[in-house]
Amino acid sequence: MSLPPAPLPLDDEYNISSEESTSLKRVIRIQDDNELKEHLLSVQAEAYAVYPYACIRRFDFAKFKIAKHPAYESVIKLGKERENAIFLDLPCCDYWTIGHKLFKTTPETFPVPFLQGDIFDPSFLQPGVPALDTSSQVINSPPSLTDLTSLTPLQHSISAIYTSSFFHLFGEDEQFKLAHLFASLLSPLPGSIIFGSHNGISDTEGDNLGRTRLTTRGNSVFGHSPTSWKELWTGKSGPFNPEQVSVQVEVKRVERKDTARVFNLEQPYIAYRHIWSVTRRQV
Template identity: 25%
Template sequence: MASFAPPRADSTIAQKWFEESTSVDGEFRDLLENYSHVSSDSVVPHVVNTRNAAWQIHPYPCLGQFRFLELNLSHRDLYSRLLDDLKTQPDARFLDIGCCLGQDLRKLIYDGAPPERVAGAELNGAFIDLGYELFKDKKALAGKTPIVSANILEDPSSPSSPLYSLAGTFSAVQLGMLLHLFTWEEQITAFRYTLSLLRGNTGDRIFGQATGHLDGTPTASVSARATFKHNADTFTKLVTEFGQTTNTSWKIVTAELDNGLSVFDGKRTWDDPRTRRLVFEIERES
């Protein structure tokens, strides 16, 4: 990833994203109590302490607002098919790029996906370590589920890449909350390198979410880089260009903006009011 200066965790901007505590209910509590074996009365302090450590690494809004507790992947329509493929198809494998604390990986494993068929990649290795602390499973996953520190803007087919041994093995890849950090050209690079991680078969899938924008427009980041936030039309153009540059064809299964990211909760008063969440899924046709 090209370098940029993120807001400090104690900056005024970052603190607007920071919630002191949270409740932990439903699926995430079930995951911690029954997968990680965290006692019921320890769940909330365990989550808050882990989040606070993650916040000091990088003050992402999703961390400040405990959004990793939502387990968004498991709520998507594609989840049941993904889980079934991992359980039943011998060549099905899933990679979560930008996995952060690895919550989606643990949910898949808890729901029955074989640990050796899922993998994660995260730019900052400190988040990987915190994920092991949060879910208490470093020994359990050792030798089964690779979670590596890697940059999707670097060629995974290079022998020096942490993803080199995994290239060409996946049937599905998630790009989690990444695209809006990149320029249009970097997004094409990210998709092109994701392609090299896939098997190369019809039906291979790339899906994820990102911060989007009703207008689909370049927006200056904290370092004034012209990153791009999509609407459905601009995302379609991006996928078309990606297909043309790689001589591949892709069906857009989903490309839509919704009200995720708490855009209407009254807390994002500093944000562009036309901000939305982009949710997408594309499937290889040829």
């Protein structure tokens, strides 16, 4: 289905469940429902002005998607049990300062290191660095996070990488490059994981590997199927071999009611969400 290329406008739809509202009240320390709504609407408008992503219009920034990911509990366990474990959330685009506004924090009250850069910029993340074969090659002393100016010093040192709604922003070649760049950052220790979600297609669509073009708001973008997504990571040209990692992909059929509502579509607008993980095995 081809949609007009113009950004979808913000409207009065306030898409926050009671469960999400309760959690947000506790985290943000706002108890009044109307005050919370006004706060989220203000943050939404500011973020949408940076770039009108549909996920911002749907209030995805206020939903705890990561906590519902199948790999979440294992990531929490990894963080508790592995010494000097490093977690990377990539990307946050230009929304870091707006994130502070959302959660009413400051760099002092939430002193998590933040690096701004283009992942395709060689000065920010060195390309061509292969994933390590075994955990015997692990770097024992990762660099100090407070002194970093790029991601390159973290190659082979990160225990868990989370990326959401990112891969589907790029074409096939760029997604291939991203997989190799992400793999270069991952620690070779068993259990180290890259996980996230993005838009794709089912295995019944596309070419013989399930690849196809998706049409979103009039723009043609590349979409992987579960089959081609696994091939991306462990295929002939992938950054890992099948013995090194386990690749899990779940496809969730999602009805985008906001898109159908804004464009007055008579038929439901259906998207396919890939929920996936790439986990280092014991080698």
